[in-house]
Amino acid sequence: MSPNTRRVLSVLGILAVLVAVWEGYKWMGTATGGVWPGTGVELPVRTNERSMPHTWDVVIALLRPARRGGDMLLLVLLKAALFTWRSALLGFVLGSAVGFGLGVLFVRSALAERGLMPHVVASQTVPILAIAPILVVWAGRLNVTRWLVVAVVSAYLAFFPVAINTLRGLRSPDATASELMRSYAATPNQVLWKLQVPAALPYLFPALKIAATASIIGAIVGELPASMPDGLGRAILNFAAAFSAAPAKLFASILVASLVGIGFVGVVVLAERMLIPPSRRLEDLEAAGPRGRDLKEVVA
Amino acid sequence: MSALSLSGVGKVFNPGSDQEVRAVHGIDLEVGRGEFVSVIGPSGCGKSTLLRLIGDLTPPSAGTVSVNGKTPARARLDRDYGMVFQSATLLDWRKVAANVELPLEIMGMGEAERSRQAAAMLDLVQLGRFAGHYPWQLSGGMQQRVAIARALAFKPSILLMDEPFGALDEMTRERMQAELLRIRAETGTTVVFVTHSIPEAVFLSTRVVIMSSRPGTITEVVDIDLPEPRSYETREDRRFFDLLTKVREGLRAVEAS
Numbered sequence: 028m029s030p031n032t033r034r035v036l037s038v039l040g041i042l043a044v045l046v047a048v049w050e051g052y053k054w055m056g057t058a059t060g061g062v063w064p065g066t067g068v069e070l071p072v073r074t075n076e077r078s079m080p081h082t083w084d085v086v087i088a089l090l091r092p093a094r095r096g097g098d099m100l101l102l103v104l105l106k107a108a109l110f111t112w113r114s115a116l117l118g119f120v121l122g123s124a125v126g127f128g129l130g131v132l133f134v135r136s137a138l139a140e141r142g143l144m145p146h147v148v149a150s151q152t153v154p155i156l157a158i159a160p161i162l163v164v165w166a167g168r169l170n171v172t173r174w175l176v177v178a179v180v181s182a183y184l185a186f187f188p189v190a191i192n193t194l195r196g197l198r199s200p201d202a203t204a205s206e207l208m209r210s211y212a213a214t215p216n217q218v219l220w221k222l223q224v225p226a227a228l229p230y231l232f233p234a235l236k237i238a239a240t241a242s243i244i245g246a247i248v249g250e251l252p253a254s255m256p257d258g259l260g261r262a263i264l265n266f267a268a269a270f271s272a273a274p275a276k277l278f279a280s281i282l283v284a285s286l287v288g289i290g291f292v293g294v295v296v297l298a299e300r301m302l303i304p305p306s307r308r309l310e311d312l313e314a315a316g317p318r319g320r321d322l323k324e325v326v327a
Numbered sequence: 328m329s330a331l332s333l334s335g336v337g338k339v340f341n342p343g344s345d346q347e348v349r350a351v352h353g354i355d356l357e358v359g360r361g362e363f364v365s366v367i368g369p370s371g372c373g374k375s376t377l378l379r380l381i382g383d384l385t386p387p388s389a390g391t392v393s394v395n396g397k398t399p400a401r402a403r404l405d406r407d408y409g410m411v412f413q414s415a416t417l418l419d420w421r422k423v424a425a426n427v428e429l430p431l432e433i434m435g436m437g438e439a440e441r442s443r444q445a446a447a448m449l450d451l452v453q454l455g456r457f458a459g460h461y462p463w464q465l466s467g468g469m470q471q472r473v474a475i476a477r478a479l480a481f482k483p484s485i486l487l488m489d490e491p492f493g494a495l496d497e498m499t500r501e502r503m504q505a506e507l508l509r510i511r512a513e514t515g516t517t518v519v520f521v522t523h524s525i526p527e528a529v530f531l532s533t534r535v536v537i538m539s540s541r542p543g544t545i546t547e548v549v550d551i552d553l554p555e556p557r558s559y560e561t562r563e564d565r566r567f568f569d570l571l572t573k574v575r576e577g578l579r580a581v582e583a584s
């Protein structure tokens with residue numbers, strides 16, 4: 028069996044287990060009337076159709092019209108996803124470029140790193156939910172198309188992992204390599220492009236994977252204060268409001284949103300496969316730093 | 328004009344702090360064109376620091392270094408130095424030939440000339456067949472030969488080598504030593520070579536510089552008047568053993584003090 032077949036099978040296997048757990052829990056709750064078997068202790072989550080629709084009902088909901096006489100829910104969600112993805116893609120590109128630029132700036136100037144790094148870190152502790160409306164209002168004055176504003180919110184989340192890992196990667200060549208470059212009388216730009224950037228590429232891709240998912244989240248959250256009617260953000264909000272009446276629809280939109288994220292990460296993984304030979308690919312945990320390496324040892 | 332001239336050279340790291348280290352002190356040394364000078368001494372005595380002072384990787388705290396009559400900084404910008412360290416430090420995303428071409432790329436040589444030059448250097452270290460391999464596909468000894476080819480690529484007038492064969496096994500090491508002598512005979516490059524192996528120093532050098540530690544300073548310079556070219560027989564020569572003894576005694580005196 029090829030490693031790829033094995034990977035697909037294991038993903039499908041785990042999906043099957045999750046479905047089985049969901050359905051098993053639901054079946055048990057229905058059988059016992061909502062308590063742990065043999066006890067009077069209530070289950071943490073109710074198992075009725077309102078709280079936990081059958082997995083197949085979620086799939087069926089996807090194939091039914093979203094509203095009477097309208098398009099199939101799947102189609103509606105995919106359209107919304109495509110719309111959101113446009114902002115997310117721009118946010119991803121923008122955020123990655125800014126992150127990369129910051130990494131380069133920091134490796135060049137210790138002063139810039141000391142001065143800016145705390146702000147960069149702080150930027151990520153501010154809830155995006157608070158940042159998004161501010162950006163939307165500011166941009167509203169400037170008469171910028173709203174989906175571009177959403178892209179900026181998305182970039183706000185995407186730039187951070189890229190900046191951190193770019194810096195790590197640019198610093199990764201050992202001192203001897205830098206001294207060799209010095210002995211060749213290389214200019215700072217030559218050191219950057221011939222030594223530091225190529226050395227940073229393996230560190231960059233794990234960050235881009237994180238940035239890809241972050242940019243989707245940023246776009247979905249950004250759509251809410253921008254009151255964009257067409258994206259996944261609005262769709263999720265609508266289905267959340269109607270959750271108790273039609274729970275399967277909310278689960279269906281979660282499913283689609285996560286598929287979009289997975290698809291986006293998949294594109295990055297493909298790019299990594301094409302650009303980085305296997306011998307230079309970093310395990311994601313390793314690229315996450317010393318803590319990641321510890322984790323890896325625990326896992327192994 | 329000698330290739331290298333050091334007078335009263337000293338280096339203090341972190342001066343004035345409580346981590347002050349007097350790494351080397353009062354070094355006087357003249358190295359003629361085409362000479363092969365080895366530096367040997369106890370670990371931590373400042374051999375690498377001495378090499379780094381010559382190569383303008385760190386500035387001296389005292390004294391003057393002159394390279395081909397120039398300051399080390401000028402000599403570095405003129406690309407007078409080729410450097411080889413204990414680890415080959417090849418860039419693993421570049422194939423062997425591209426690694427050798429790196430210094431040439433940086434000096435702005437055209438593509439055709441560059442690849443011709445890299446091919447010639449790889450032939451010199453007898454790795455022409457491996458031009459298209461990646462560094463990790465080569466053994467440690469082969470990687471170090473690529474590093475030597477790279478250091479020689481822009482035809483530097485001085486080769487600075489810091490324990491370049493230190494990580495190799497004895498057999499590979501002796502082969503590399505013979506190879507280095509052949510390369511030097513072909514190129515006429517001046518070599519300053521740091522090692523902690525007495526036979527290596529004696530076999531390769533025209534002179535062996537013995538250093539003591541704390542502060543790192545030159546205690547003795549031994550002329551190696553073995554017949555040229557050196558070969559396998561050199562290692563069996565009586566004179567070779569006498570010189571080994573002489574260097575060993577010089578080192579023992581240093582370590583006893």
Ligand SMILES: Nc1ncnc2c1ncn2[C@@H]1O[C@H](COP(=O)(O)OP(=O)(O)O)[C@@H](O)[C@H]1O
Pocket residue numbers: 340341348349350369370371372373374375376377
């Ligand atoms: N960058 C540095 N900062 C502080 N101390 C250093 C530095 N480089 C070397 N030293 C110290 O200088 C001394 C000589 O080091 P080094 O030249 O590497 O010795 P060797 O190569 O002979 O083993 C050592 O005590 C070492 O700890």
Ligand SMILES: [Mg+2]
Pocket residue numbers: 374375376489
């Ligand atoms: Mg050393």
